[in-house]
Amino acid sequence: MDMNELEQGRHDMLPKPTHDELARQQFARSFKEHIVAKIHPGVRVAYEKRVEPEITKTTGKAPVLRTDVEPFMTKDPHYQMWSALLRTSQEIMWSAAQKPVERDLEGLVRRSKVNGGAKGSLTLDPSLAVPRYLSAVDIHCQPGGYHTEVVSDDVAPGAVYDRAVFIYAMGQMGPDNSDIGRSIIEWLKERRPGFEPARILDMGCSVGHSTVAYAEQWPQAEVQAIDVASPMLRYAHARAESMGKEIHYSQQNAEGTNFEDNSFDLIVSSILLHETSQKSIKNIIAECHRLLKPGGIMVHAETPPYAGMEAFDAFMLDWDTVNNNEPFWRRSHEIDLKQLAADSGFDPDKEFEEMASSAFQVAKAKRSNKFQGGDFGGGGFWFLYGAEK
16 A cells, blocks of 8 residues: 555644554544445445335335435434444544644644744734634534634644544545645646646635645745634644745635735635535635636635435435534535626636546545545545636
8 A cells, every 4th residue: 555545744733643642543544444434335225225215105206306315314223323423433533633732732833933934924814703604613523613722823723634634534635635736736737738827826725735736736836825714824834834835825714805806817725615605605706706817717626516416425425514513515515606607707608517536546546436424535536616717
């Protein structure tokens, strides 16, 4: 097995776990792998052997939508076992990722202070309000969410998130968790050969997993990255500096930024849209249109929409809405994306919705080739939504 699949790439901001802390993290990852490989397949068997026939018998017709499946499937004992174990694995994962951060928080804060010689920059806005769609719930069960600060100049949410994502995706997003950015890059190289953006904006960048990939791919480009959470940005900036990448991070809401009109060649996001409200998504896409230069491209990477999906698969992918503190997940997967682009000023003929293969081919051989609850990154592809201005 490729060593990149076994362990996360090291950098100065990633807390170094003790023996017992690492064992706990590895257990969390192995637990998730066991659920995906050994427990999850039985859910489909239960559906095909017990639940689907019951639906047809009770309703007089075969299930077509996820809503046809839900009231029956949630009562099935195998599904209930799978769901409970998956939720438990989330809580174990966050706890395991927190331990080294709690122990070394003082050192992490100290290391995050980039003193002189910085390649990039960090601009924070203490007056910026964290949107309620993020502050009202601990998104995907991360304790305190992205924004909570418990010490001065806190970076803990970023450090916890960085490690937890690797465990959550079971290493399938690469040693630097950069699969989404890398996959967008590969898609652009194939679909837009010769495209060389001079100015790039990464919206909702969190700790910069994808942002660094863009800086590596286009080293001559100016790379801007925004997020509303200051702890994530502090961590992202320090992480990028430790990796020798010039990235300019700023605390801004993607619904309305301080950048000038027509100022970016490429605007990207990685799993941002499903964590925002319906109103906010509309504002974000409209802001992309304002910021893009003529001929510029926006690309938002997500998991696939429910339209055209088998009822069972849509139901399973929807697990996060109810069980993983992702309250906007469902609605974001049911939006009329072409209409959204048109309403935001884009030419509908220049809107696209495509599936892009993962950039990490080594890990792809083990993947399910189908997105499902608890198998984040395991599908081997990403859904890309965007448009050219």
